[in-house]
Structures are given as C-alpha cells and as structure tokens.
Amino acid sequence: MLKxxxxxLDNLRKKRGEYTGDVAWYGITVRMHIVERxxxxxxxxxxxx
Numbered sequence: 726m727l728k729x730x731x732x733x734l735d736n737l738r739k740k741r742g743e744y745t746g747d748v749a750w751y752g753i754t755v756r757m758h759i760v761e762r763x764x765x766x767x768x769x770x771x772x773x774x
Contacts, residue, residue, distance in 0.1 A: 727768065741754065
C-alpha cells in the first residue's frame with residue numbers, strides 16, 4: 726500500500742513536469758499533497774504497529 730502511494734506520487738511529479746497550464750499544474754499539486762499526506766499516515770501506522 727505504501728509502495729503504491731509512493732509510485733503514485735512519483736507519477737504525479739512526472740506529470741506535473743509535463744504540464745505548463747496553471748489549472749492543470751495546480752490540480753496535480755493538490756493531488757500530490759493528498760498523496761504525501763497518505764504516505765505520512767501510512768508510515769506512521771507502520772511505525773506504530
């Protein structure tokens with residue numbers, strides 16, 4: 726699950742590099758923040774187990 730989230734973040738990062746339009750760039754940035762929060766949460770849960 727954590728690997729999937731990291732892969733998703735990496736893909737979003739690549740995609741963000743391809744876009745120059747403000748709206749698309751902003752939307753991808755927001756999705757990246759959501760995925761980053763998920764990675765932090767999953768990491769915390771893994772440490773607590």
